[in-house]
Amino acid sequence: xxxxxxxxxxxxxxxxxxxxxxxxxxxxxxxxxxxxxxxxxxxxxxxxxxxxxxxxxxxxxxxxxxxxxxxxxxxxxxxxxxxxxxxxxxxxxxxxxxxxxxxxxxxxxxxxxxxxxxxxxxxxxxxxxxxxxxxxxxxxxxxxxxxxxxxxxxxxxxxxxxxxxxxxxxxxxxxxxxxxxxxxxxxxxxxxxxxxxxxxxxx
Numbered sequence: 001x002x003x004x005x006x007x008x009x010x011x012x013x014x015x016x017x018x019x020x021x022x023x024x025x026x027x028x029x030x031x032x033x034x035x036x037x038x039x040x041x042x043x044x045x046x047x048x049x050x051x052x053x054x055x056x057x058x059x060x061x062x063x064x065x066x067x068x069x070x071x072x073x074x075x076x077x078x079x080x081x082x083x084x085x086x087x088x089x090x091x092x093x094x095x096x097x098x099x100x101x102x103x104x105x106x107x108x109x110x111x112x113x114x115x116x117x118x119x120x121x122x123x124x125x126x127x128x129x130x131x132x133x134x135x136x137x138x139x140x141x142x143x144x145x146x147x148x149x150x151x152x153x154x155x156x157x158x159x160x161x162x163x164x165x166x167x168x169x170x171x172x173x174x175x176x177x178x179x180x181x182x183x184x185x186x187x188x189x190x191x192x193x194x195x196x197x198x199x200x201x202x203x
Contacts, residue, residue: 030083038198042072042095045191051099063101070095072194086122094192106151114144116187118165132171140165140187164188177202
């Protein structure tokens with residue numbers, strides 16, 4: 001499995017104040033469907049090191065700048081079976097990485113992006129009527145693409161990978177329907193991280 005990192009190398013060439021009374025939270029919040037969305041900061045760990053290593057193998061080539069962080073976002077939906085377990089689907093846009101430098105003496109620009117679709121089992125630990133912690137583990141199908149432009153030429157390459165998806169986070173109940181969600185998650189083989197904040201709606 002090449003993962004996103006392999007693709008890049010190959011391609012070179014005030015919500016709390018709105019909370020309702022705890023009395024509104026009942027047993028109905030322990031199960032049912034939900035949908036939501038979130039955005040935050042994404043990072044492709046060690047991508048810039050990989051880019052520099054790959055560029056160094058070409059005569060007259062170097063990297064002058066590189067950024068392996070960006071804004072990422074996701075959509076999610078799930079079914080909460082009971083107060084401690086849910087099954088969740090997600091679509092994640094991990095954002096982009098970008099680098100500039102020279103390739104064989106020509107000005108070069110390298111970019112890469114990745115998206116994933118996955119399913120995960122979610123374990124939930126309610127702390128009280130308003131706060132819960134959760135952890136999840138599942139599978140992602142990740143599609144990544146890298147592009148390089150140098151001089152008057154350009155090239156691109158894409159790659160698909162199936163990989164482990166893990167994450168931990170917290171939920172805050174605004175009402176019996178609306179929740180704020182904060183989360184860290186990772187695409188394990190691609191070493192993609194996303195730290196995000198969002199909302200989800202129960203139905």
